Amino acid sequence: MKKVYIETLGCQMNKSDTEKLYGMLDFLGYIEVNEPKDAFDADLLIINTCSIRQLSEDKAFSRIGTWGKWKEKNPDLKIVFCGCVAQAKGKEVFKRAHYVDLVMGTHNINEFPDLLKRIEHGEKVYANDETPVPERDIAQKRVKAVNAWIPITEGCDNFCTYCIVPYTRGRERSRDPQKIIAEVKQALKDGFKEVTLLGQNVDSYGKKGDYTDWNLARLLREINKIEGKFRIRFTTSYPTDITDELIQTVIDCDKVCEMFHIPMQSGSSVILKKMNRRYNREQYAEIVRKIREQVKDVAITSDFIVGFPSETEEQFEETLSVMRELELDYSNTASYSPREKTVAAKMVDEFIPDDVKEKRLEIINNQNKENCYKSNEKYVGREMEVLIDSFYERKGIKINTGRTRNNKIVHIPCEKDMTGEFVNVKINGLKTWYLKGELV
Ligand code: SAH
């Protein structure tokens, strides 16, 4: 049997693609191995890359430098470079890493078995289509875990001016609802206890394409009807695509968890406009208020970018103040990184110096910490349901960790490994990033 290792960088979409690749490779007679340490530890090495920031792109190239050297020792070793950097950079990948055997963009993943055969015969292959190669019926080989990631939409048509995703993932498309439902059922049969419906903008599910009589609310209701005890989550939501119907669905469906990930990106309406986001500060705040008012114990998380070209000190302060005012439960933060092809990357004259960006990032990171702590504080003394997803030992103490319905991480000291179980926990302490609890 041939041995394969896949290194996955980037978001859940890439992780989901990696599962797809492992599924195909399993079928083709490959076995998955741990991270190789030497030229002969694997026959096939795949890097699934992310392009969201310059740093992620650089990481992809620096990572495979060692693999290239291994090829000098083991000429039979095959190297595949796929994912978002492959889609965005195309043939340039061969220039920077001549030892790569296959450059495969995100659109070509469904024809991977054919491409692999060609490189196995010694060909150098380039596959980077403008439009996606249609899906084939290939089972995912999910990493054994508690949560299964199920893509429902792919691509993005929003063209936020800073973002490369529309160029690396193509036009937005919704997957067949019956396929999604079948995948959920299979994951549950395989022992998963939670499914997360995945997409760049899950709340625009069905809007375009062949399934216009569907939307995210209907899909959630259908999945909620599937028997058994399990949880349903969805991410990411675009602020203005969150409908009253969707909020009501979260309230009505017992399996759908009380959490919304709704990236805001900036607290300044001027910057939001320059980012081509279709809402202003007040509209975003109104959505948050509405959800909080209706959904009990809901967690609302967000993403923010600091140092977008032309961002003034005052505009940055608006991001800081909105985080504080809205008491967001958690936020991913990043400093702006210019991306090829995007509109903002051309605003060179208005770029913010790196040291200013770093300073701003540090400030909002501190605000984020404060928000997290405050949000966690609300739950001390409460009893909550936790789905255990891992078990480990530290300094002689055995700990189960898991998540509440609203996605708070909880650490529970307990001798027995309860991975995959739903347990009731009394919250008795907190740290910035997690809660502490005991079984009741
Ligand atoms: N579809 C989601 C997010 C996808 S990308 C949405 O609309 O929000 C994930 C996050 O990466 C974004 O929310 C943004 O905060 C960050 N990001 C995207 N492009 C970036 C860039 N050029 N520089 C810094 N951060 C960026």
Ligand code: SF4
């Ligand atoms: Fe990028 Fe904007 Fe699309 Fe999100 S909505 S993936 S930030 S272009």
Ligand code: F3S
């Ligand atoms: Fe995801 Fe990075 Fe691509 S965030 S969609 S892997 S650019």
